[in-house]
Amino acid sequence: MIDARCPLCDLNDKDGLWANDELVVISAQIAGVGTICRVVWRAHVHEMSDLGLAERRAFMDTVFAVEATMKRHARPTKMNLASLGNFVPHLHWHIIPRYQEDAYFPDAIWAAARRPGAEHPLSDELLRAALCEALGQPRKSRL
């Protein structure tokens, strides 16, 4: 189930912080906010309800482990979780630490900015080590 036109089907494991056979965790920088993580399902599936129960649970267990890890290290005001996929309909979750002084708070990060925003960066090295501690060693030797 690979769609040649889909940028998330193209994801290179080398870009990941953690991975197993089903999913890859990546980081991204959002201007005015800082570091967020995304958990990307490897197969080109559109909706959570297209997955089976065991797949959904495995996916969400990882999403919540990333949430807990980011919360511990980023100490945000609030964690935000979202699976939208209107631009790229390939299942992926956004895990977003939010801060009162970020560009959008208390609105969603997809709203208009309220202020320039102080950015809270987290290094890939820190996240990679913290995710290994939370989730065990990645189960893909390529990472």
Place this chain on the structure above:
Amino acid sequence: MIDARCPLCDLNDKDGLWANDELVVISAQIAGVGTICRVVWRAHVHEMSDLGLAERRAFMDTVFAVEATMKRHARPTKMNLASLGNFVPHLHWHIIPRYQEDAYFPDAIWAAARRPGAEHPLSDELLRAALCEALGQPRKSRL
């Protein structure tokens, strides 16, 4: 765990489409989009990673059952799921059917509107019946 200042601690079961001891499913109308559902955890908890594994799984199983139910009846372009809580830090999930002709597509519904938007309403009667079919009878006699 009730916070007197929290509007979601105040939720009246009579407003719900479906409920059990842990959570309540409600509907809402979003201008330019139509009917969405929210799944609200009864206890005043801030983050998904503050719940135990069994609670998280029960919560998400309901969220995904609502997603599947809305997808079947609303036939949207894409389903969107989000747990933000920056305004009201009491766990609740938004389950949002999205349409190419809604006010915001393909942006998130928290972005600036791109067009007036065609609204897709779903009646509470239909949703209540469909959720009972998907989830069984509500386990609160007050509904």
